[in-house]
Amino acid sequence: MAANDEDISRTAQSTTQRAYLALRDAILSGEIAPGERLKVETLKSTYATGASPVREALSLLTSDQLVERRDQRGFRVAQASKEQFEEILNLRCKLEDLALQTSLMKATKEWEDRLVLAHHHMSRAYNAPAKEFEEHHKAFHMALISACESPILLRFCDQLYSLNVRYRNFAGKSKGYAKRDVAEEHNEIFQAAVDRDTTRASELLASHYRITGNYLVDLLTIS
Amino acid sequence: MAANDEDISRTAQSTTQRAYLALRDAILSGEIAPGERLKVETLKSTYATGASPVREALSLLTSDQLVERRDQRGFRVAQASKEQFEEILNLRCKLEDLALQTSLMKATKEWEDRLVLAHHHMSRAYNAPAKEFEEHHKAFHMALISACESPILLRFCDQLYSLNVRYRNFAGKSKGYAKRDVAEEHNEIFQAAVDRDTTRASELLASHYRITGNYLVDLLTIS
DNA sequence: TAACAATAAAATAACGATATTATTAAACGT
DNA sequence: ACGTTTAATAATATCGTTATTTTATTGTTA
Numbered sequence: 001m002a003a004n005d006e007d008i009s010r011t012a013q014s015t016t017q018r019a020y021l022a023l024r025d026a027i028l029s030g031e032i033a034p035g036e037r038l039k040v041e042t043l044k045s046t047y048a049t050g051a052s053p054v055r056e057a058l059s060l061l062t063s064d065q066l067v068e069r070r071d072q073r074g075f076r077v078a079q080a081s082k083e084q085f086e087e088i089l090n091l092r093c094k095l096e097d098l099a100l101q102t103s104l105m106k107a108t109k110e111w112e113d114r115l116v117l118a119h120h121h122m123s124r125a126y127n128a129p130a131k132e133f134e135e136h137h138k139a140f141h142m143a144l145i146s147a148c149e150s151p152i153l154l155r156f157c158d159q160l161y162s163l164n165v166r167y168r169n170f171a172g173k174s175k176g177y178a179k180r181d182v183a184e185e186h187n188e189i190f191q192a193a194v195d196r197d198t199t200r201a202s203e204l205l206a207s208h209y210r211i212t213g214n215y216l217v218d219l220l221t222i223s
Numbered sequence: 224m225a226a227n228d229e230d231i232s233r234t235a236q237s238t239t240q241r242a243y244l245a246l247r248d249a250i251l252s253g254e255i256a257p258g259e260r261l262k263v264e265t266l267k268s269t270y271a272t273g274a275s276p277v278r279e280a281l282s283l284l285t286s287d288q289l290v291e292r293r294d295q296r297g298f299r300v301a302q303a304s305k306e307q308f309e310e311i312l313n314l315r316c317k318l319e320d321l322a323l324q325t326s327l328m329k330a331t332k333e334w335e336d337r338l339v340l341a342h343h344h345m346s347r348a349y350n351a352p353a354k355e356f357e358e359h360h361k362a363f364h365m366a367l368i369s370a371c372e373s374p375i376l377l378r379f380c381d382q383l384y385s386l387n388v389r390y391r392n393f394a395g396k397s398k399g400y401a402k403r404d405v406a407e408e409h410n411e412i413f414q415a416a417v418d419r420d421t422t423r424a425s426e427l428l429a430s431h432y433r434i435t436g437n438y439l440v441d442l443l444t445i446s
Numbered sequence: 447t448a449a450c451a452a453t454a455a456a457a458t459a460a461c462g463a464t465a466t467t468a469t470t471a472a473a474c475g476t
Numbered sequence: 477a478c479g480t481t482t483a484a485t486a487a488t489a490t491c492g493t494t495a496t497t498t499t500a501t502t503g504t505t506a
Contacts, residue, residue: 013294013295014294014295014491014492015491015492016491016492017294039454039455040454040455040456041454041455049492049493050491050492050493050494051492051493051494052275052278052491052492052493053491053492055275055279055456056278056279056282059279059282059283059286060282060285060286062283062286063283063286063287064286065375065378071236071237071240072236072237072455072456072499072500072501073454073455073500073501074454074455074456084375087372087373087374087375087376088375090373091373091375091376094321095318098317149310150310150313150314151310152288152310152311152314152383152386153310153314155288156379160375163375237455237456237457238456238457239456239457262489262490263489263490263491264489264490272457272458273456273457273458273459274457274458274459275456275457275458276456276457278491295464295465295466295489295490295491296465296466296467296489296490297466297489297490297491
């Protein structure tokens with residue numbers, strides 16, 4: 001569910017989709033804290049909808065590992081920990097590396113065009129509101145690996161990306177973050193990708209994740 | 224959702240869980256064909272339950288990629304294709320290899336005990352009913368990687384395993400299958416694992432998958 | 447500690463609105 | 477005038493709402 005739903009986030013047809021996206025947003029942004037109970041009754045009124053869409057949305061979020069279901073005891077926001085953050089970081093490095101290499105191997109003209117556009121749009125959004133930048137940032141990272149021709153792997157990466165966003169938000173919007181030299185790192189990755197320099201792109205992407213990760217891990221207030 | 228629910232399959236408390244497991248079983252076994260519509264009304268009577276549990280179960284199966292949801296057009300069993308089978312095969316090799324290596328690296332005494340038992344139970348079940356063997360077979364493969372200390376990765380592997388089971392059932396219960404020399408392959412993998420021979424275990428596991436995969440791909444009746 | 451009361455989750459049922467699919471009838475061109 | 481296409485209608489099913497019941501957990505009090 002985490003995959004390819006962003007495009008319809010605005011025009012979400014079904015109430016279930018709207019509830020799912022709104023709730024996910026609230027959890028990823030930290031608006032609802034880890035461990036907090038998610039009572040269907042409360043959510044019903046918050047999102048002005050019935051019980052069925054809420055319960056379905058919660059079910060979907062359970063599969064995204066953003067919500068935990070304790071049998072007969074309702075739903076709660078998934079717990080977060082430094083260990084999990086490191087697990088996610090690690091898996092992202094491994095899985096995206098795999099996806100990136102495959103993607104570069106199978107790269108097409110259309111893929112390159114998609115990447116160029118995604119990179120351009122992200123570049124123009126560094127100073128945009130966090131939420132808007134986030135969208136473009138994700139689009140760029142997904143574009144990199146989008147030629148790997150493995151929908152399942154892409155879905156896993158998408159899911160991991162979302163989980164990671166949550167931790168990034170836990171670390172707070174410390175000013176320096178986006179400024180550091182993320183932009184330059186992105187540029188180098190982008191360049192290596194269009195050059196089809198697989199090994200260099202791989203290294204750059206992994207180091208990009210590890211640098212950001214180590215930077216974030218110190219800011220995490222959770223255990 | 225695909226993960227760690229087997230242990231409660233018998234004593235499934237909630238109706239939702241029961242419906243989920245029953246439906247998943249029906250899909251994995253091929254009892255319900257790919258593309259077939261899943262009408263809530265029909266399922267309600269089939270599984271003797273209400274609409275809410277059925278819809279929640281379908282939502283969960285959507286996240287497992289076993290069911291597709293088309294907006295306003297209800298649910299259908301996920302499509303299957305030779306391409307997807309190969310994708311799953313590939314991903315399984317890559318992800319389980321990663322998990323296996325990590326698992327062997329972090330192997331503990333408890334892990335070894337778990338593995339020994341799982342292998343023993345599987346060995347005694349080669350001639351048991353398919354469903355029973357399947358349970359032990361999965362337990363063995365999961366035990367191999369269970370020390371990797373990455374719940375998310377384990378969940379991915381679990382999901383892929385399930386998806387793969389579906390294709391194995393598509394190929395039909397051709398007699399020769401379990402007999403081939405799967406048993407011997409399992410034994411060798413097992414031995415390499417307890418010996419902590421990472422490279423050998425990796426190679427054996429991958430070749431185990433590829434051999435079985437190539438064997439199955441010819442039997443697949445689908446495109 | 448045990449029994450009881452309060453709370454909330456899980457499930458059922460009945461209903462209404464909306465969208466899709468199937469059927470039928472009319473219009474059109476060859 | 478016939479067959480094909482198009483349009484309108486009817487039937488079906490999904491989606492969502494609301495209300496109610498059952499059941500399990502939690503909190504309180506003797």
